[in-house]
Amino acid sequence: MIAPVRPEHPNRLERAAASLTRAAVRVPGLRRVLLSRVVALPGYWLATACAFVWGTILFGRHRSSHGLHVIHHLPRWSFGRGGTTIGAVYLTRDALSDRVLEHEAVHREQWRRYGLSLPVLYLAAGRVARTNRFEVEAGLEKGGYA
Numbered sequence: 001m002i003a004p005v006r007p008e009h010p011n012r013l014e015r016a017a018a019s020l021t022r023a024a025v026r027v028p029g030l031r032r033v034l035l036s037r038v039v040a041l042p043g044y045w046l047a048t049a050c051a052f053v054w055g056t057i058l059f060g061r062h063r064s065s066h067g068l069h070v071i072h073h074l075p076r077w078s079f080g081r082g083g084t085t086i087g088a089v090y091l092t093r094d095a096l097s098d099r100v101l102e103h104e105a106v107h108r109e110q111w112r113r114y115g116l117s118l119p120v121l122y123l124a125a126g127r128v129a130r131t132n133r134f135e136v137e138a139g140l141e142k143g144g145y146a
Contacts, residue, residue, distance in 0.1 A: 010126055017123035034117050043115025048087025054078070055091050065096075066105040072096060082144060087111050099142040106138035 010018070024030050033039060048069070055062070055071030058078050063070050069089045076093055083092030083100065085107035111118055122134050129135040129145035140146040 014123050014126055017120045020120055021124040035114060040113060040115030040117070043117070044087050044111045046087075047111060047116060048089055051086035051089035051091060054086075055089060060091070066098075066101040068101065068105055068108055070096065070101070085111070095144075100144065103138045103142035103144075107134070110134055110137070 024034065052069060052071070055069075055074060055078075058074050060071035060074045063072070067088070068085070070092070071089060072092050072094060074091055074093055079091040079093075082095040083090055083104065085091075085104045088108050088111070090101070090104045090108075114121060118134075122132070125132040125134055129140060129143065135143060135145060
């Protein structure tokens with residue numbers, strides 16, 4: 001059985017991401033550069049391509065819905081939680097309800113806005129969904145967190 005996650009005890013990866021985020025904010029202009037469309041969009045495209053290749057080599061089934069490339073019927077070890085959005089690709093086994101896909105479409109927009117900075121920012125926000133600003137923005141109920 002997995003122990004419950006307590007928000008007051010972030011893991012090493014979360015602490016490292018939070019430290020990296022705080023350090024980047026202190027560098028004048030770095031935040032503006034990392035989050036500019038010129039940097040964020042290529043990161044979004046790269047993440048999308050990598051996720052698409054990942055889902056394809058694992059023989060996932062592909063369909064499009066809610067502005068996402070949905071690759072499903074994947075092994076459970078190949079993504080996080082019930083499914084994971086990377087760029088414009090949603091990887092899952094069978095979490096395909098409209099509500100979940102609406103939730104994941106918000107994550108797609110977050111990838112477009114933040115590019116490859118999103119994984120670091122997401123980790124820094126913590127793994128507890130109800131306190132993670134990216135999950136809250138996507139809708140906790142739609143994502144199955146509430």
